[in-house]
Amino acid sequence: MARFEVVAECGATRARAGLLHTAHGTIETPVFMPVGTQATVKGLTQRDLAEELDVRILLANTYHLFLRPGHDLIRRMGGLHRFMSWPRAILTDSGGYQVFSLSDLRKIEDAGVTFQSHLDGDRHVFTPESTVDVQMALGSDVMMVLDECPEYPVSHEYARASMERTVRWARSAFAHYRGRLAKDGTGTQSLFPIVQGSMFADLRRGCAEQLVELDAEGYAIGGLSVGEPRPLSFEMVEATEPFLPRERPHYAMGVGMAEELAEYVARGVDMMDCVLPSRNARNGYLFTSQGRLIIKHTRYKEDPRPIDENCGCYTCRNYSRAYLRHLYQAGEMLYAVLATRHNLRRYLDIMREIRQAILLGQFPKYLKTVRAVPVEVE
């Protein structure tokens, strides 16, 4: 069970610092969770993640692991932690995001979602109950309910119907989850429901109020960063978070850019995850304390400096922009490894800075400095 403990609160914003206790360790919040969809964070070893970056919790994906290698296989291999040799905490997404990202390959019905596998075209049905079962087989510390993550934009009418379905699914998932807990004895896994409602404040609030009745150990805000203008994303958190229990962790799913992390925290978010630091690393977009750095730009061709002179990561301690640019242009895999290490380190450093600022009562000041950072380095 994930027990949340608030350690400090910001007087001026909704930010707070906390501790999330799980069966696989305690996590300091606010926390950024690297995404390891297929039981791996692309480009990094578990040793990199644990020893160098001190990652305490990772994401993995139910849909992807269900298709390959299969949750039963993972269960037989001793569960996801042992299978991927990651003794720390794991949060599994339910596959709700794939309802959005694989929209051409799925059909939504009240009972659940029918997916056509992107791997071989096989059809599979995901239900609120089955996704709980799969995640219980995986053994993740935090499980997510199956939800519908609608694209943007969508009509109020559709958003409402979709949100209501997501609420029904959450109820079904919880009923099934609690039934299994009662039958199987003590459980170590938590289940978080997900607030939807597209970009409509009334729907967000309505959804949150209904989900709170489930008395979950944590609550997620989903359906963000699906193509909407950035300000809307923040507005939707503002429209949702006040209706979530303050004593439970709040998880904003799938966000955000490095410069946005503190903004979400200021709006009461305790947990975030995003593919950007890892994916953008591979695609040449590096995050620095002085703004973004596009490594392929010709101005870095003979630049002897590290990506970020203020960064203490292995990459920045040892390699120049010129070398990284060369690796990138040459398509060398080491580039992805080094870049991912850096970007993830940057994200984790930001979260540590945020937490420290909150603990010291200086979060508003920190927020101000973050907002003053230019978009691009130099």
Added chain:
RNA sequence: GGACGGGUGGCCGAGUGGCUAAUGGCAGCAGACUGUAAAUCUGCCGCCCCUUGCGGGCUACGGAGGUUCGAAUCCUCCCCCGUCCA
């Protein structure tokens, strides 16, 4: 000296009378990426002009002539490269 083959935009390489400023690939330049179908995708990529639209002008397929309404594509000569034979 002779016989073949070949010289195309930064490179490789299509194209063998008009739809060709010229397919592709690479390189180059820029952009996108947000609970990962992504080490992916998109745009630009001869020069100049009009803020403009499938717009206009110039230069260009080794060189120089020629045939033709029209040539990178056909003809003539020349130059250069490769292979082979003397």
